[in-house]
Amino acid sequence: MINVINLSKVIPGGPKVLNQISFEAYPGQFIAIKGASGSGKSMLLKCLALQEKWTSGTYRFDGVDVLKQGFTGKMKVKREIAYLEEKPQLFQTKTGLKNVIIGSVTQTPAWRRWTGMMRNDDYMGAMDTIEKLGLLDKAHQQAQKMSGGERQRIAIARALVHGAKVIAADEPVAGLDPHTADRVLGDLKRLCQEQGVIVVAVMHQGDWAERYADRILGLNNGELVLDIRGRRLTEREKMML
Numbered sequence: 556m557i558n559v560i561n562l563s564k565v566i567p568g569g570p571k572v573l574n575q576i577s578f579e580a581y582p583g584q585f586i587a588i589k590g591a592s593g594s595g596k597s598m599l600l601k602c603l604a605l606q607e608k609w610t611s612g613t614y615r616f617d618g619v620d621v622l623k624q625g626f627t628g629k630m631k632v633k634r635e636i637a638y639l640e641e642k643p644q645l646f647q648t649k650t651g652l653k654n655v656i657i658g659s660v661t662q663t664p665a666w667r668r669w670t671g672m673m674r675n676d677d678y679m680g681a682m683d684t685i686e687k688l689g690l691l692d693k694a695h696q697q698a699q700k701m702s703g704g705e706r707q708r709i710a711i712a713r714a715l716v717h718g719a720k721v722i723a724a725d726e727p728v729a730g731l732d733p734h735t736a737d738r739v740l741g742d743l744k745r746l747c748q749e750q751g752v753i754v755v756a757v758m759h760q761g762d763w764a765e766r767y768a769d770r771i772l773g774l775n776n777g778e779l780v781l782d783i784r785g786r787r788l789t790e791r792e793k794m795m796l
């Protein structure tokens with residue numbers, strides 16, 4: 556479970572971009588974050604994934620007081636909360652399988668990234684996850700030859716194989732055609748339902764949030780102004796974002 560209490564973020568020498576944000580998230584929830592450009596959506600995700608420092612607030616993850624942890628404790632949390640960028644950073648010349656096994660910069664020690672060494676159980680675990688995401692035919696294809704949707708799903712597989720319990724995804728379907736976007740969001744939804752993963756995704760465009768999320772958090776000017784569960788946004792609520 557995630558518990559965010561009074562998260563504020565001030566850019567040093569700059570503006571306050573998040574102001575006293577509080578919410579909790581339970582295993583299996585798919586949470587969408589909506590808000591106008593500049594409202595703080597990406598910053599909120601980065602703070603959740605410890606990619607940005609919190610200025611103030613309390614962050615509990617499975618009962619652990621995250622901000623009070625030392626370097627090793629924070630690295631453990633970083634492995635469990637995977638941050639997915641809009642355009643996932645993959646090793647272009649490596650295959651889907653190698654990308655999944657090697658992991659991302661925050662999830663894997665540097666020597667494993669550079670040597671690309673695989674153990675047999677790494678291989679089996681990675682192939683299982685790749686199969687679950689319907690990507691078996693891409694396992695041996697170089698990342699640079701994959702479509703945007705395939706790259707997103709390889710990044711999701713990579714996060715899961717490295718122990719992610721939370722996926723913080725920044726506009727995971729931006730730039731994808733509707734069919735591919737459905738595939739990516741359908742995969743994320745299934746991970747919530749079947750494996751109890753928490754997904755927190757910025758989904759500003761279109762009605763994706765309403766179709767896939769159990770809950771919509773609305774940001775306006777760095778403040779949490781909406782927390783809607785199990786229904787669509789009203790026209791008035793849409794106007795607030």
Ligand SMILES: Nc1ncnc2c1ncn2[C@@H]1O[C@H](COP(=O)(O)OP(=O)(O)OP(=O)(O)O)[C@@H](O)[C@H]1O
Nearest residue numbers: 566569572590591592593594595596597598599759
């Ligand atoms: N490093 C930084 N230095 C100064 N201001 C920043 C920095 N990072 C973010 N901001 C500001 O913080 C605010 C929130 O940025 P953020 O990227 O979270 O917005 P967003 O809601 O994700 O926007 P968009 O939908 O356009 O991606 C913006 O006003 C942005 O200019």
